[in-house]
Amino acid sequence: MGALxxxxxxxxxxxxxxxxxxxxxxxxxQEIFDLHILIMWVCVGIFIVVFGAxxxxxxxxxxxxxxxxxxxxxxxxxxxxxxxxxxxxLIAMAIPSTKAILNMRDASNPDMTIKVxxxxxxxxxxxxxxxxxxxxxxxxxxxxIDGSAKKGENYLLEVDNAMVVPAGxxxxxxxxxNDVIHSWWVPAFGIKQDAIPGYIKDAWFKANTPGTYRxxxxxxxxxxxxxxxxxxxxxxxxxxxxWVADQKVKSAxxxxxxxxxxxxxxxxxxxxxxxxxxxxxxxxxxxAGLPPAFPAITGSIIATGDKAAHIAxxxxxxxxxxxxxxxxxxxxxxxAAVVTYERNALGNKTGDLVQPADIKALRK
Amino acid sequence: xxxxxxxxxxxxxxxxxxxxxxxxxxxxxDIGTLYLWFSFIMLLAGGCLALLIRAELFQPGLQIVTPEFxxxxxxxxxxxxxxGAIMPAMVGFANWQVPMMIGAPDMAFPRMNNWxxxxxxVAAIMLVSSFFVPGGASAGxxxxxxxxxxxxxxxxxxxxxxxxxxxxxxxxxxxxxVTTILNxxxxxxxxxxxxxFVWTWLITAYLLIAVMPVLAGTVTMLLTDRHFxxxxxxxxxxxxxxxxxxxxxxxxxPEVYIMxxxxxxxxxxxxxxxxxxxxxxxxxxxYATASIAILSFIVWAHHMFTTGMPTSxxxxxxxxxxxxxxxxxxxxxxxxxxxxRGSMTFETPMLFAIGxxxxxxxxxxxxxxxxxxxxxxxxxxxxxxxxxxHYVLVSGSLYAIFAGVYFWxxxxxxxxxxxxxxxxxxxxxxxxxxxxxxxxxxLGLAGMPRxxxxxxxxxxxxxxxxxxxxxxxGLSQLILLVGVIKCIKGGEKAAGRTWEGADSxxxxxxxxxxxxxxxxxxxxxx
Numbered sequence: 001m002g003a004l005x006x007x008x009x010x011x012x013x014x015x016x017x018x019x020x021x022x023x024x025x026x027x028x029x030q031e032i033f034d035l036h037i038l039i040m041w042v043c044v045g046i047f048i049v050v051f052g053a054x055x056x057x058x059x060x061x062x063x064x065x066x067x068x069x070x071x072x073x074x075x076x077x078x079x080x081x082x083x084x085x086x087x088x089x090l091i092a093m094a095i096p097s098t099k100a101i102l103n104m105r106d107a108s109n110p111d112m113t114i115k116v117x118x119x120x121x122x123x124x125x126x127x128x129x130x131x132x133x134x135x136x137x138x139x140x141x142x143x144x145i146d147g148s149a150k151k152g153e154n155y156l157l158e159v160d161n162a163m164v165v166p167a168g169x170x171x172x173x174x175x176x177x178n179d180v181i182h183s184w185w186v187p188a189f190g191i192k193q194d195a196i197p198g199y200i201k202d203a204w205f206k207a208n209t210p211g212t213y214r215x216x217x218x219x220x221x222x223x224x225x226x227x228x229x230x231x232x233x234x235x236x237x238x239x240x241x242x243w244v245a246d247q248k249v250k251s252a253x254x255x256x257x258x259x260x261x262x263x264x265x266x267x268x269x270x271x272x273x274x275x276x277x278x279x280x281x282x283x284x285x286x287x288a289g290l291p292p293a294f295p296a297i298t299g300s301i302i303a304t305g306d307k308a309a310h311i312a313x314x315x316x317x318x319x320x321x322x323x324x325x326x327x328x329x330x331x332x333x334x335x336a337a338v339v340t341y342e343r344n345a346l347g348n349k350t351g352d353l354v355q356p357a358d359i360k361a362l363r364k
Numbered sequence: 365x366x367x368x369x370x371x372x373x374x375x376x377x378x379x380x381x382x383x384x385x386x387x388x389x390x391x392x393x394d395i396g397t398l399y400l401w402f403s404f405i406m407l408l409a410g411g412c413l414a415l416l417i418r419a420e421l422f423q424p425g426l427q428i429v430t431p432e433f434x435x436x437x438x439x440x441x442x443x444x445x446x447x448g449a450i451m452p453a454m455v456g457f458a459n460w461q462v463p464m465m466i467g468a469p470d471m472a473f474p475r476m477n478n479w480x481x482x483x484x485x486v487a488a489i490m491l492v493s494s495f496f497v498p499g500g501a502s503a504g505x506x507x508x509x510x511x512x513x514x515x516x517x518x519x520x521x522x523x524x525x526x527x528x529x530x531x532x533x534x535x536x537x538x539x540x541x542v543t544t545i546l547n548x549x550x551x552x553x554x555x556x557x558x559x560x561f562v563w564t565w566l567i568t569a570y571l572l573i574a575v576m577p578v579l580a581g582t583v584t585m586l587l588t589d590r591h592f593x594x595x596x597x598x599x600x601x602x603x604x605x606x607x608x609x610x611x612x613x614x615x616x617x618p619e620v621y622i623m624x625x626x627x628x629x630x631x632x633x634x635x636x637x638x639x640x641x642x643x644x645x646x647x648x649x650x651y652a653t654a655s656i657a658i659l660s661f662i663v664w665a666h667h668m669f670t671t672g673m674p675t676s677x678x679x680x681x682x683x684x685x686x687x688x689x690x691x692x693x694x695x696x697x698x699x700x701x702x703x704x705r706g707s708m709t710f711e712t713p714m715l716f717a718i719g720x721x722x723x724x725x726x727x728x729x730x731x732x733x734x735x736x737x738x739x740x741x742x743x744x745x746x747x748x749x750x751x752x753x754h755y756v757l758v759s760g761s762l763y764a765i766f767a768g769v770y771f772w773x774x775x776x777x778x779x780x781x782x783x784x785x786x787x788x789x790x791x792x793x794x795x796x797x798x799x800x801x802x803x804x805x806x807l808g809l810a811g812m813p814r815x816x817x818x819x820x821x822x823x824x825x826x827x828x829x830x831x832x833x834x835x836x837x838g839l840s841q842l843i844l845l846v847g848v849i850k851c852i853k854g855g856e857k858a859a860g861r862t863w864e865g866a867d868s869x870x871x872x873x874x875x876x877x878x879x880x881x882x883x884x885x886x887x888x889x890x
Contacts, residue, residue, distance in 0.1 A: 018806060018810050018822065018825075018826075019806045019809070019810075020806075020809050020810075021742060021809050021810075022810065022811060028738075029742075031738060032738045032739055032741065032742055035736060035738055035739055036733065036736075036739045036742075039732065039733050039736060039739065040733070043729040043732065043733070046729075047725065047726075047729065050696065050697070050700060050725070051722060051725075053700055053704070054700045054703060054718075054721070054722075057700070057703045057704045057705070057706070057708075058703065058708065058710075058718070061639075061703065061704065061705050061706050061707065061708055062707070062708045062709065062710075063640070063707045063708060063709045064709070067705075067706075067707050067708075068707055069639065069640040069641040069705070069706045069707035069865075070641065070704075070705040070706070071641065071642065072644070072705075073641070073642040073643065073644050073645070073646065073702075074644065074645055074646070074647070074648075078701070079645055079648050079694070082693065082694065082697045083690060083693075083694055086689060086690050086693045087690055090686045090687070090689060090690070093686065093732075093736065094682070094683060094686060097682060097736045097737065097738060097739075098679060098682075100737075100738040101675060101678055101679060101682070101737050101738055102675065104738055104741070105675040105678070144425075145425060145426055145818060146425065146426055147425045147426070147427065151424060151425065151821060153821075154820070155424065155820055155821050156424075156818060156819065156820045157820045175672075179511065180511045180512040180515070181509060181511070181512065181605060183670055183745065185745075185813075187742060187811040190738070190741065190742060191741075192670050192741050192742065192744060192745075193670060193672055194670050194671045194672060196599075196605055196606060196671065196672070197511060197599055197605060198598075198599020198600060198604075198605070199599060199604070199605075199606070199672075201671075201672030202672070203672070215811070216811070216813050216816075217813070218670070218744065218745040218746070218813045219509075219670075219745060220435070220504065220505045220509070220512065220745075220815045221512060222435070222503075222512055222515065223431045223432045223435065223503075224431060225431075225435070225813075225815060225816060226431065226813070226815075226816030226817050226818050226819070227431070227818070290430075290432065292498045292499050292517065293432065293499050293500075293516070293517065320514060320515065320590070321515055322515050
């Protein structure tokens with residue numbers, strides 16, 4: 001066992017090894033990395049001393065060698081010494097740890113703030129001052145997961161829209177969740193903070209160098225907990241400014257006019273995209289669902305029955321189940337489109353159309 | 365165990381035979397045997413779930429199970445192992461050993477003893493059968509965190525009721541043990557003369573009485589949130605999801621010591637016996653056990669460092685958690701000092717005891733790493749934590765159970781177990797255990813979250829290795845089954861004092877196997 005522990009710590013020397021924490025990309029992550037190495041070595045040292053003594057004893061003090069048992073069974077001095085020494089070591093460990101905590105928890109004076117909301121099973125990044133809002137979901141294709149296609153380099157650690165931040169700036173995150181508890185974790189920055197529905201918690205990071213950094217949701221949040229990655233693209237100040245400008249243009253171009261009346265085909269085309277991004281994880285791409293937890297859309301009472309009831313459940317969710325309230329997540333056009341899609345695709349043919357204006361009326 | 369039946373006849377009162385003997389028994393040995401067999405069956409059941417988990421994780425991608433079913437497996441694996449395997453095994457030891465070690469004829473409340481056992485199969489059936497109800501078993505983790513646990517079907521209610529029943533059973537068992545120890549010791553056996561196993565169980569029983577009602581309370585709050593419109597854990601109704609975690613871990617951390625303190629007790633009986641030398645620092649062992657128990661009530665939030673609690677709370681819980689290293693260290697030092705200059709032999713119980721001391725200490729060290737809040741931020745909810753708690757629960761609690769089984773089997777059955785099989789069991793278990801769990805430290809450090817059915821490609825090698833270890837470790841446990849059955853059926857007759865260095869009352873005053881009622885007239889302890 002001693003050899004095993006030694007092996008672990010030898011490996012700890014090599015940076016970016018598969019035996020240790022990832023290479024730190026922020027000051028906090030560096031502090032954590034150093035603390036971990038320090039404590040590892042202290043533990044290895046104690047292990048070697050204590051178990052060195054034990055294995056020496058096992059080697060020498062055995063009956064088969066004719067060793068006669070001594071009969072001592074207490075020694076106050078020795079007992080006091082081995083109570084006091086560990087205590088002193090612990091105090092020595094506590095000092096740098098305390099410093100690191102105080103630094104880690106000091107989210108004051110940030111350069112920018114992003115609100116992060118966890119959903120089952122995607123992240124929303126809301127850049128309050130820049131006016132940018134992104135939904136960030138897994139982009140690994142399903143066929144890679146079920147093994148019918150070759151797995152890509154960033155299998156399960158890739159998203160459609162990454163969080164983008166400037167290098168060298170203190171980014172404060174305000175974290176919350178919409179349904180269950182999630183946890184936002186990027187190892188390279190040394191940040192992990194639970195996102196708790198109904199509460200806002202803050203955390204911060206300052207990324208040193210431009211690059212792409214990956215993490216995952218770290219709190220069990222249901223079926224697709226393992227499929228909820230986090231990707232942060234760190235850009236130079238100029239590139240970041242360019243990205244912000246692009247996003248604004250793009251969101252203006254992409255946003256469909258909520259005041260227009262759309263044709264069935266237009267709604268279904270948009271609805272298919274919305275469905276794939278928001279609904280397919282549970283109800284499945286073909287609408288078959290995974291009953292009983294995740295009911296089918298195809299032929300369901302809700303998707304083929306009363307239109308108002310269908311819109312209501314999509315907008316308000318269903319308490320006590322994993323069905324989220326999408327009214328807050330999606331705009332009028334997307335809600336109208338996805339309900340139209342569900343009622344006229346996936347094997348359903350109600351012929352009903354829902355227009356953005358219908359949704360808008362319901363919001364009042 | 366069959367052998368004790370012979371003694372059943374020599375007391376002049378009627379004993380039912382066959383199945384009714386076991387259903388109606390009020391005898392501490394019979395009930396101890398029932399607890400131990402129940403625990404072994406649950407160990408195999410929970411082990412099968414673990415093997416399914418490891419089979420899915422052998423390679424990246426989804427091959428065998430769906431993500432929902434994977435979550436059900438991890439949830440039930442945790443619940444079954446904690447409440448079905450480890451805790452009942454420890455109660456089984458208490459039933460067999462406490463009366464014999466303190467010179468009593470039986471437990472204080474024999475009928476309650478019967479009931480506290482027979483509640484267990486009811487709860488176990490409820491848990492296991494929840495796999496077959498619509499929606500499948502609970503999938504929110506053994507920690508049952510809301511709001512996730514508020515989603516989901518009837519199986520979550522079954523889990524809540526199973527936890528209630530298990531809690532009632534544990535509380536009754538604990539009351540029985542406390543009463544037995546405090547009232548039924550032989551003349552002359554003062555508290556500070558009790559074998560350490562009895563001491564650790566006395567303290568454990570108080571922990572159980574203190575925290576099982578807390579667990580029952582919080583799962584009841586889940587139940588009313590689910591069905592009766594309360595909002596304890598729903599922020600939209602004025603509740604707080606994190607409050608559940610505080611209450612759960614106020615139970616959960618003492619629970620960790622409920623599973624490990626009796627293990628410390630078993631190890632403290634075995635090491636002196638095979639070192640042929642009295643336990644070093646008996647009094648400090650007692651004080652260390654009590655200190656660990658008291659500290660266990662003020663460290664719970666170290667399971668919650670990432671919830672965003674105030675900085676001052678993080679500091680407090682870090683310091684308090686680090687303090688636990690002191691009494692735990694004292695115990696390890698005392699065991700090593702007991703071996704020092706002894707006259708050691710290495711039969712199977714001693715091998716498992718030494719394996720316990722080494723591997724549990726590795727788990728203790730990683731526990732210290734986890735106590736350091738900034739480091740814990742990185743490893744919370746990763747495979748590092750999975751490795752940590754399996755080092756303390758498998759190579760800790762479970763190894764102590766194995767050690768205790770081999771140590772006392774000759775006393776219980778009157779036959780020696782097969783030493784070759786025992787040693788084979790030890791070495792295979794130990795090798796595969798480390799192949800299974802050691803790589804998980806690396807996985808966690810490199811960033812693999814726990815409770816995921818599929819993972820990124822850089823984690824593939826260590827996961828494949830861990831799966832190989834898992835199947836090796838799982839299959840090795842069948843050796844234990846064979847060894848125990850062979851020992852019950854027959855074998856070399858065991859002497860009353862089977863082990864040269866063992867000096868508690870069951871070895872010095874009773875034959876192997878002991879009579880049905882251990883001490884009808886109490887021995888006098890000098």
